[in-house]
Structure formats: C-alpha cells, structure tokens
Amino acid sequence: MPIEIGQVEAIFRxxxxxxxxxxxxxxxxxxxxLEGDRRRAFRRIDDRSGFPWLTASKVRRPRKGNVSD
Known part of the structure; x- marks a missing residue:
C-alpha cells in the first residue's frame, strides 16, 4: 500500500x-x-574550489567608459 509523503503544490521551470x-x-x-528547463552549463576546467560552474557573478566584465581607437 503506497504511503503519501507530500503533495506538489506548484511546478516551475x-x-x-x-x-x-x-x-x-x-x-x-x-x-x-523537466522538459524545457536548463540542461547546459559552462564549467571552468582549471577550478579547484569545489564549485566549477561558471556563474555571471564570476565573469570579468570590461570597465564602463569610452572606447577609443
């Protein structure tokens, strides 16, 4: 006999x-x-931190300012 352990109230992707x-x-x-949910990620090969996934907070961005020739 199955035992109910919970109910799904909502599913988000x-x-x-x-x-x-x-x-x-x-x-x-x-x-x-889930179908249509994220399936890909970028990994940092040389990372030794235990969390090798590339996140937006770790990406170096160019400084704001004017670009000159």
Missing amino acids: YPVKSMGGERLEVAQLGWHG
Missing part, C-alpha cells in the same frame, strides 16, 4: 538562469529533469 520562472500546469519529467 527556469529556462534561463537568473530570470523569472514559468509556472507549469503539467510537466514532462525525464532523466534530464
């Missing part, structure tokens, strides 16, 4: 990191997770 999620009425769940 986040196709783009750091952007708003999308509430789903139904979802296809596979070995890769």
Whole structure:
C-alpha cells in the first residue's frame, strides 16, 4: 500500500538562469529533469574550489567608459 509523503503544490521551470520562472500546469519529467528547463552549463576546467560552474557573478566584465581607437 503506497504511503503519501507530500503533495506538489506548484511546478516551475527556469529556462534561463537568473530570470523569472514559468509556472507549469503539467510537466514532462525525464532523466534530464523537466522538459524545457536548463540542461547546459559552462564549467571552468582549471577550478579547484569545489564549485566549477561558471556563474555571471564570476565573469570579468570590461570597465564602463569610452572606447577609443
């Protein structure tokens, strides 16, 4: 006999990191997770921190200012 351990109140997917999620009425769940959710990430090969994933907060950006020739 199955034992109920909880109920799903809502399912969201986040196709783009750091952007708003999308509430789903139904979802296809596979070995890769939710259909349409993020599946790719950039990894820093030489990273030894234990968290090798490249996040926007770690990307070097050019300084603001004028660009000259």
